[in-house]
Amino acid sequence: MTVLRDVLIPGGRVADITLEKGIVSHIGASGRADTTIRCADLIVVPAGVDMHVHMRDGVQAYKEDWESGTRSALAGGVTVVIDQPNTIPPITTAERLLDRVHLASEKAYCHFGINGGVTDDADLEGMSKAGAMAFGETFAGPSSYGEAISKEDLSTAMARISRLKGLITVHAEVVTEGDDTDLTAHDRLRPAIGEQNAVSMIQSIPPPGSRVHYCHISSADTISDIKTHEAGTIEVTPHHLFLSYESFSHTDSRVKVNPPVRTDHERRRLWESWDRIDVIASDHAPHTLYEKSGPFPQVPSGIP
Helix, strand or coil: CEEEEEEEECCCEEEEEEEECCEEEEECCCCCCCEEEECCCCECCCCEEEEEECCCECCECCCCCHHHHHHHHHHCCEEEEEECCCCCCCCCCHHHHHHHHHHHHHHCCCEEEECECCCCCCCHHHHHHCCCCEEEEEECCCECCECCCCHHHHHHHHHHHHHCCCEEEEECCCCCCCCCCCHHHHHHHCCHHHHHHHHHHHHCCCCCCCEEEECCCCCHHHHHHHHHCCCCEEEECHHHHHCCHHHCCCCCHHHCCCCCCCCHHHHHHHHHCHHHCCEECCCECCCCHHHHCCCHHHCCCCEC
16 A cells, blocks of 8 residues: 655645555545655646557567557656557558557556557458447548548548447648648648648538547647537647747758647647647657658658
8 A cells, every 4th residue: 555645636635645556545644554655745636648649669669669658658647548550550450459459468557548540441340349449540631651541431431430439530631732841841731721621521521420539630720610510529739739840940850740830820829729629649659860860851750
């Protein structure tokens, strides 16, 4: 038994917190304990749940594996991570899902979930039977390690997932043609209006009862569109809330990410929409420093 003594609890109360086998068993005055941690002047808050991470491992273990990734999560106060299925190979069958679960179970230091992938040939029903409760991120626009799905295939997948009573999570972007030479160009090729257009397309196809979650929204106007139509839940990342490409050298590929970090004006507008955001998630997508320091057009998108 472990006791955290004199902890400041949100709301202003100071109390002891008793933990048994890692579970909070009592809040209030405590007796003797095997381990006592004095927490005067410290505040306790609930642990975080990060519903959007890319835990590499497998052939990408040189970037990160389940052990290093979940240790990092715990160090940041996150005790649950939800892994995305655009792995190598992608999680599109029950067998691959269960293999990923087995790998994570052997290495992970925190709780985890694993989403099923959405492609034109994905075995959604098989993955649901194997334990998947959510599917995606589903790529309505292309990204690193993720090819865009057609509107027709997306519509079919959404209907199937709705029948399974699952959640579909969507990467909403429209990518225009051009040379991806720097951060300014990256923002121009993946514009906020393209995000809005992708959301509008997605809103036009879901069957009744569909549960849709929009990943890493980067524009306040997109948030407004989703909430106006009551079309789903909204996720925003810390990097879209705190970073703008104007704060970096235009060729600084370390902050190349999809969707792009935008202008400082757009970043501030996201904060003004705070009360309409449902989820803050990291979109944790690590690469090596070597990979992130190459010529801008060849550098993979992603921020750890």
